[in-house]
Amino acid sequence: MDYSLLPIYVVSLVNFAIGHEKEEVLEDGLVSRYCICSPTTGEVMTDSLHFVYLELDRLKVKFGRPDQCTSIVEQLAYSLKYMRELTECPKEFVDRLFKLLFEASEFANMGIDKQLKVSEIMRTELDRIAENNYAREQGLKQGKAEEKRVTAMKFRDLGVDIAIISQATGLSEEEIRAL
Numbered sequence: 001m002d003y004s005l006l007p008i009y010v011v012s013l014v015n016f017a018i019g020h021e022k023e024e025v026l027e028d029g030l031v032s033r034y035c036i037c038s039p040t041t042g043e044v045m046t047d048s049l050h051f052v053y054l055e056l057d058r059l060k061v062k063f064g065r066p067d068q069c070t071s072i073v074e075q076l077a078y079s080l081k082y083m084r085e086l087t088e089c090p091k092e093f094v095d096r097l098f099k100l101l102f103e104a105s106e107f108a109n110m111g112i113d114k115q116l117k118v119s120e121i122m123r124t125e126l127d128r129i130a131e132n133n134y135a136r137e138q139g140l141k142q143g144k145a146e147e148k149r150v151t152a153m154k155f156r157d158l159g160v161d162i163a164i165i166s167q168a169t170g171l172s173e174e175e176i177r178a179l
Contacts, residue, residue, distance in 0.1 A: 007048045013080060017057045028073040030058050056081040066090035153179045 018032055025032050032053045036045040059077045061068045063085055069075045075093050079086070079101055089102040107115065148169045155165045156176060166173050 005048065007050060009050045009052055011052045011054070013054050013056060015056045015081070017055050018053060026055075026058070028071050029060070030055055030073055030077050054080075066092045069093075149175075149179055152176050 020026070020032060027033070032055065034051045034053075035047075036049060037043055038045070054073075054077060056077050059074065059081055061074060061078055063082050066075070066078055067090075069078050069092065072095060075090075075095070075098065078090075079093065079098060083105055086102075089098050107118065110118065148171055152165050152169045152171050152175075155168070156162065156179065162173050162176050165171070165176050169176075
């Protein structure tokens with residue numbers, strides 16, 4: 001077993017622009033990354049802890065112009081920054097991530113009564129799926145058991161010793177005699 005720990009990334013959404021010494025630190029003009037280091041030597045404390053900031057206020061694309069987003073990072077920032085004003089996922093955002101983001105937002109904006117109704121429908125559908133899966137498994141088990149019985153009867157009718165049939169099929173000698 002490998003029990004080594006993976007690095008941790010703390011991802012933060014900030015609705016302001018962080019003051020950086022150099023703007024070149026920004027990725028896509030919106031994302032900054034930092035780690036913990038000594039203020040005197042600059043030595044990095046660990047490579048296992050990372051801080052990532054999506055600075056929403058740095059987005060240059062104005063509301064109503066999602067077509068001007070040139071990267072998935074800009075699309076994400078646009079979606080988060082203007083979520084309150086948006087009534088649907090912009091058609092330009094074809095990635096499944098954005099569909100899920102907007103579905104979650106729609107659910108969160110429903111009244112509690114509607115959320116409970118939707119949750120009940122989802123729970124009922126999940127129950128139906130689970131019941132179907134269980135029925136399928138039971139049907140397979142019954143089919144295999146029936147196949148063993150048919151095989152045992154054929155061997156018995158051919159005069160094969162019941163102890164050998166029991167070993168081959170896994171059925172008890174009593175079950176085979178009762179067939």
